[in-house]
Amino acid sequence: MIWQLDIVLLIFIVVCAIAAINIKDLLSAVIILGAYSFFMCLLWTEMGAVDVAFTEASVGAGIGTVLFIAAVNKTSRRSKD
Amino acid sequence: MLEYILAKYNFWIYVILMMIGLYAMMGKRNLVKKLIGMNIFQTSIILFFVSIGVKAGDATVPILKGDGHGHGEHLIQVADYLNPLPHVLMLTAIVVSIATTGVALATLILIYKRYNTLEEDEIMAIRKDASSYKTQR
Numbered sequence: 001m002i003w004q005l006d007i008v009l010l011i012f013i014v015v016c017a018i019a020a021i022n023i024k025d026l027l028s029a030v031i032i033l034g035a036y037s038f039f040m041c042l043l044w045t046e047m048g049a050v051d052v053a054f055t056e057a058s059v060g061a062g063i064g065t066v067l068f069i070a071a072v073n074k075t076s077r078r079s080k081d
Numbered sequence: 082m083l084e085y086i087l088a089k090y091n092f093w094i095y096v097i098l099m100m101i102g103l104y105a106m107m108g109k110r111n112l113v114k115k116l117i118g119m120n121i122f123q124t125s126i127i128l129f130f131v132s133i134g135v136k137a138g139d140a141t142v143p144i145l146k147g148d149g150h151g152h153g154e155h156l157i158q159v160a161d162y163l164n165p166l167p168h169v170l171m172l173t174a175i176v177v178s179i180a181t182t183g184v185a186l187a188t189l190i191l192i193y194k195r196y197n198t199l200e201e202d203e204i205m206a207i208r209k210d211a212s213s214y215k216t217q218r
Contacts, residue, residue, distance in 0.1 A: 001135060010094045017098055017121050021105040026113050033117050040124055048142050048163045049131045055175050056127075064120070064179055071186040072113065075193040079111040080200055 001047060009043045026079050030068040037061035091132040098125035110201045112192065116185050123178040127171045134164040 016036035023029045037060045044053040086093075098121060105118025144162040189199065196204050 001137075007090070010090070014094065014097060014101075017101045020117055020121070021101065021109060021114060026111070029114070029117060033120060036121070037124070040128070043128070044131055047131055047135050048140070049134065049168045049171075050142060052127070052131060052168050052171050052175070055172050059179050060124070060175055064182055067179075067183055067186055068113075068116075071189055074190050075113075075199055079114060081110050081114065 005046055006043070009039055009046065013039050013043065024079050024081070026072050026077050027069070029079075030065060030072055033068065034061050034065035037064065091135075092129065095125050095129045095132065098122075098128065112189055112199045112201065115201075116182065116189070119185070120178070120182060123174070127174055127178075130167040130171050130174075134167040136160065136163055 013036060016032055016039060020029050020032040020036060023032065037056060041053045041057040041061060044050075044056065102118045102120075102122030102125060105121065106115050109115055109118065138160065140161060140163050142163055144165065145157065192204070193199055196207055198204060198207075
C-alpha cells in the first residue's frame, strides 16, 4: 500500500463525486459517475482487493454506466439542479 | 492523537463520500441525481469494508507461500496476508447494488412515461392537482 498514490486517488474520487451531483447535464453526470467507479477500482487494486476491483470495473463501471445511459436516453437529459 | 487521526485517512474520506451521497439523496430534486447519490453512498460503504481488510507492512494477497505441491510450503503468519473476508462480502454488495440500480432505473422510466418529467416537485404538483380535481367532482 503506497500512501501517496492512495491520497491522490482519494482526492480524485471526492472531486468526481462532487462533480457528478452538481452538473446539470445528466449524461455528463452519468459519465463522471463512471469515471468515479473506475477510480474506485484503481483504489481497490492498490489496496490489494483485486477481486473486488475487477468486479467493480466490469459490473459497477461497465454495466452500471450502460444502464444509466440507456435510462437517460429514454427519459430527459436536462435537470434543474 | 493527531497521528491516530491521520493514519485512518481512508475512514475520513469514507465519511465525506457518505455525506455527499446522503446530501444528493435528500437535497437534490431530480430523480436521476438521487440515484447517483445512492450509488456514491453504496460505494462509500464498500470502501469502508475494504479498508478494514488492509494491513500495514508487506502483507500480500495470496494466503499461502510455496509452489502448491508441498515444496517450500508452510503456514504463514496472519500478519503476512490481507484479510480476504471483507473482500468476499463486498463482492456480493457490488452485485446487489447494480441490481437495485437496475430496478430503480426501470421505475424511473415508468415515472417518466406517466408524468413526463423527472423533477420531484413537478411530479408532486401534478399529483396534487389530480387529487384536488378528484375531490371537487
